[in-house]
Structure formats: structure tokens, C-alpha cells
Amino acid sequence: MKGYLWTSGLEAGRGEGSSYGHLAPWEAIATDAVGNVIEFWGFKRNQGRVWALLYLRGEPFTAGELEHELELSKGGVSMLLRDLERWGVVRRMRSPHDSAWRYAAETDLIRMVSHVVEEREAGFIERIRADLAEAYRLAVEAGNVPREHLSRLEKMATLAEHVERALRLFIKTARLDVGGILGALREDSNRQ
Amino acid sequence: MKGYLWTSGLEAGRGEGSSYGHLAPWEAIATDAVGNVIEFWGFKRNQGRVWALLYLRGEPFTAGELEHELELSKGGVSMLLRDLERWGVVRRMRSPHDSAWRYAAETDLIRMVSHVVEEREAGFIERIRADLAEAYRLAVEAGNVPREHLSRLEKMATLAEHVERALRLFIKTARLDVGGILGALREDSNRQ
DNA sequence: GGTGCGGTTCACGCGGTCTTGAACTATATG
DNA sequence: CATATAGTTCAAGACCGCGTGAACCGCACC
Numbered sequence: 001m002k003g004y005l006w007t008s009g010l011e012a013g014r015g016e017g018s019s020y021g022h023l024a025p026w027e028a029i030a031t032d033a034v035g036n037v038i039e040f041w042g043f044k045r046n047q048g049r050v051w052a053l054l055y056l057r058g059e060p061f062t063a064g065e066l067e068h069e070l071e072l073s074k075g076g077v078s079m080l081l082r083d084l085e086r087w088g089v090v091r092r093m094r095s096p097h098d099s100a101w102r103y104a105a106e107t108d109l110i111r112m113v114s115h116v117v118e119e120r121e122a123g124f125i126e127r128i129r130a131d132l133a134e135a136y137r138l139a140v141e142a143g144n145v146p147r148e149h150l151s152r153l154e155k156m157a158t159l160a161e162h163v164e165r166a167l168r169l170f171i172k173t174a175r176l177d178v179g180g181i182l183g184a185l186r187e188d189s190n191r192q
Numbered sequence: 193m194k195g196y197l198w199t200s201g202l203e204a205g206r207g208e209g210s211s212y213g214h215l216a217p218w219e220a221i222a223t224d225a226v227g228n229v230i231e232f233w234g235f236k237r238n239q240g241r242v243w244a245l246l247y248l249r250g251e252p253f254t255a256g257e258l259e260h261e262l263e264l265s266k267g268g269v270s271m272l273l274r275d276l277e278r279w280g281v282v283r284r285m286r287s288p289h290d291s292a293w294r295y296a297a298e299t300d301l302i303r304m305v306s307h308v309v310e311e312r313e314a315g316f317i318e319r320i321r322a323d324l325a326e327a328y329r330l331a332v333e334a335g336n337v338p339r340e341h342l343s344r345l346e347k348m349a350t351l352a353e354h355v356e357r358a359l360r361l362f363i364k365t366a367r368l369d370v371g372g373i374l375g376a377l378r379e380d381s382n383r384q
Numbered sequence: 385g386g387t388g389c390g391g392t393t394c395a396c397g398c399g400g401t402c403t404t405g406a407a408c409t410a411t412a413t414g
Numbered sequence: 415c416a417t418a419t420a421g422t423t424c425a426a427g428a429c430c431g432c433g434t435g436a437a438c439c440g441c442a443c444c
């Protein structure tokens with residue numbers, strides 16, 4: 001039992017097992033597909049589902065609507081939206097009459113990837129480098145470490161640097177590469 | 193049985209209770225660092241640790257030695273080595289006198305990444321594409337789906353293709369990019 | 385103040401993944 | 415053949431991250 005059911009009279013039954021709120025079957029498939037791919041990339045599946053639905057429907061949703069459509073919990077939606085907003089893939093907007101926030105899909109998903117990859121790097125790859133440096137320091141200090149061992153350790157560190165550089169390069173080129181298609185996406189969402 | 197063995201005074205160092213078999217402190221740090229980064233890339237932490245130790249020590253190890261040094265279980269080592277061998281980052285060799293297999297680190301780690309990424313793509317990205325196509329089919333069939341919704345769904349699919357292409361490109365360039373440094377790695381291991 | 389509603393936070397439980405350890409197979413050795 | 419040792423498989427369990435749902439906060443309106 002996910003959350004509380006909507007009191008709207010439209011509630012057309014439908015209640016069997018793998019049902020999604022009000023989503024049309026094709027929407028369920030599409031949002032799930034995005035969810036899967038996004039999960040594969042190391043994010044949360046539901047982050048992908050939320051973004052996908054917002055994008056497909058093309059109009060801003062409230063948290064409550066998302067909760068209902070995707071059958072998520074109130075708390076879950078809150079956290080998902082916070083992450084998505086922080087990464088710039090979802091825009092929070094106050095709609096004129098309604099008192100609730102609404103959220104709209106931003107079209108350059110690549111922000112999500114690049115932002116998070118960078119974020120991870122910051123706290124993580126940095127740490128790796130520090131660890132390798134520390135290991136080197138200790139090894140030298142110990143004194144009895146064979147020279148080749150030391151040199152391999154050094155090479156390992158430079159390998160790490162190279163991989164990191166390659167990764168950054170990827171992000172940069174990916175941004176450009178996907179830019180084209182995303183330009184197309186954007187022209188659509190301008191309409192509103 | 194996380195180590196009721198080997199109480200060498202040296203390993204007091206490491207922050208908490210995580211003592212490592214015979215590893216020198218610097219080795220423990222280095223292998224762990226590699227383990228972390230490899231885990232971050234979606235593999236098992238211990239796969240990274242095994243490779244790292246083999247590489248750092250520069251000589252082939254038996255499964256039993258790895259089991260002891262890294263404090264892993266027999267079964268675990270067996271599975272880890274099988275994966276690593278399958279990916280071509282570790283080479284199995286029968287040593288002349290000993291009756292047991294020995295394993296040596298191969299130097300182009302990128303094989304691991306590229307192999308697995310490709311493997312994942314095969315079964316996975318393909319699936320995503322199929323799902324999006326299916327969603328499109330259903331949406332058209334339903335008939336009452338707004339035109340813009342359909343067009344956004346299409347764009348989503350082309351986005352997926354672009355990302356996939358970018359990914360392949362990354363693998364290819366990464367292979368080259370890291371090739372240089374890995375050539376250096378290799379020149380070292382030749383020497384024995 | 386009180387009530388209702390949107391939104392946030394967080395301890396807990398569930399589900400999935402990795403590791404373990406024991407049973408088992410394979411292979412060498414006397 | 416018997417025995418020992420290397421290596422594999424797999425069920426059970428440890429472990430960890432995610433989503434849930436309830437408590438909580440803040441604000442608007444009566």
C-alpha cells in the first residue's frame with residue numbers, strides 16, 4: 001500500500017498487481033526504461049522515473065501528483081525531487097494560483113551525469129589519490145621496500161591520474177555530443 | 193574469521209580493527225585504494241584488491257596465498273580469480289615445480305572496464321531500446337495520445353542512442369589514452 | 385489559537401548483493 | 415586404491431542501500 005489514495009472520484013479501479021497509478025501502459029514502460037538506464041549509471045531508479053514522467057507529460061507536476069502517478073511515498077518524492085533539483089535536471093516553480101510547488105523537467109540530462117560524476121570525484125578520486133600518496137610515504141619510510149615495488153606503486157598513481165583525466169574528457173565531450181539532440185528536446189519545452 | 197591470524201606488531205597502524213594478513217601497512221592502503229576505485233566503477237571491491245596485490249608484488253601468487261594475504265575465503269578467491277581471468281586482467285600460469293596454479297597481474301586494466309561495459313551494454317542497452325520502441329508502439333496503438341507526447345518519446349529514444357554512442361567512444365578513446373601509461377607499466381613487469 | 389496542507393526528516397524493514405564455509409569434484413602422489 | 419591438496423559450487427547469512435511511513439515543521443487561512 002503506497003501512500004494514501006487520492007480522493008478524486010476519477011479513481012477508476014484498475015487495482016491489480018503491477019499497476020501504476022494513472023499511467024498509461026506505454027508511459028509505465030517508458031518511465032521504467034529510463035529508470036533502469038539511470039539506475040545502471042549509478043543513480044536511483046526512481047530519480048529516472050520521476051524525470052521521465054515530467055518530461056513525457058511536458059507540464060509541471062506537484063509532488064503529490066508524482067507521488068500518486070508513480071506510486072511513491074511522500075517522503076520518497078521529497079528526497080528524489082531535492083536531488084533532481086540540486087543537479088539541475090528538474091526546475092521548481094511556484095505556480096500562480098496553486099499554493100504548492102510544481103516541478104518541471106529540465107532537458108539537459110547530461111547535467112545530472114556530469115554534476116554527480118564531478119561530485120563523486122571531488123570526494124572520492126581525491127581520496128584515492130591521497131591514499132596512494134600516503135601508501136607511498138609509508139613505503140619509503142619503512143625503508144626495506146624493494147625499489148620495483150615502489151615504482152609500481154608510483155605507476156599505479158599515475159594510472160589513476162590518467163583515468164581521471166580520461167573521465168573528465170568524456171564528460172566534456174559527452175556534453176557537446178548530446179548537446180545537439182538536446183537542443184531539439186529544448187525547442188519543444190519552450191512552448192510552455 | 194576476519195583474522196585471528198598473524199599478529200605482527202606492524203599493523204597497528206590502520207585506523208580500526210581491519211588488520212590485513214601479512215600486508216605491510218602501505219600495501220593495505222594501496223590495495224584498498226584500488227579496491228575502492230574499482231568498486232566505484234561497478235565491480236567488486238575485492239577484485240580490485242586482488243589485482244592490486246598481484247601487481248604490486250610483481251610475482252605470481254597461488255590462490256591460497258591470496259586467500260591468506262587478503263583474508264578472503266577460499267571460495268571467494270576462486271570466484272574472484274575466475275572473473276579476473278575471464279576479463280583478461282589476470283593470467284593463470286602453472287609454475288614448474290609447484291602443483292598449484294599461480295596468477296599474475298596483467299597490466300592493461302582497461303580491458304576489465306571495456307569488457308564489462310560492453311558486456312553490460314549487450315544485454316542491457318539493447319533492452320532499453322526495445323522497451324522504448326514497445327512503448328512507442330503501444331502509444332500509437334492507443335490512439336488518444338497527444339502528438340507532443342509521442343514526439344518527446346521519440347526524442348528520448350534518440351537521446352538514448354546518442355548516449356550509447358558517446359559511451360562507446362569513451363571506451364575507445366580511454367583505451368588509447370591509458371595505453372601510453374600502461375606501456376610504461378608493462379616495461380616494468382617484463383623485467384622478471 | 386486551531387486546523388489543514390505541503391513539505392522534510394529519519395528510524396526501520398525489505399530486498400538484493402557479496403562473502404563465507406562446508407560439501408563436493410578434480411588431480412596429483414605414494 | 416587411499417590420501418592429500420587444489421579448486422569449484424552453492425546455500426545460508428552478513429551486509430548495505432533504498433523506500434516507506436510516521437512524526438515533525440512551517441505556513442496559510444479561518
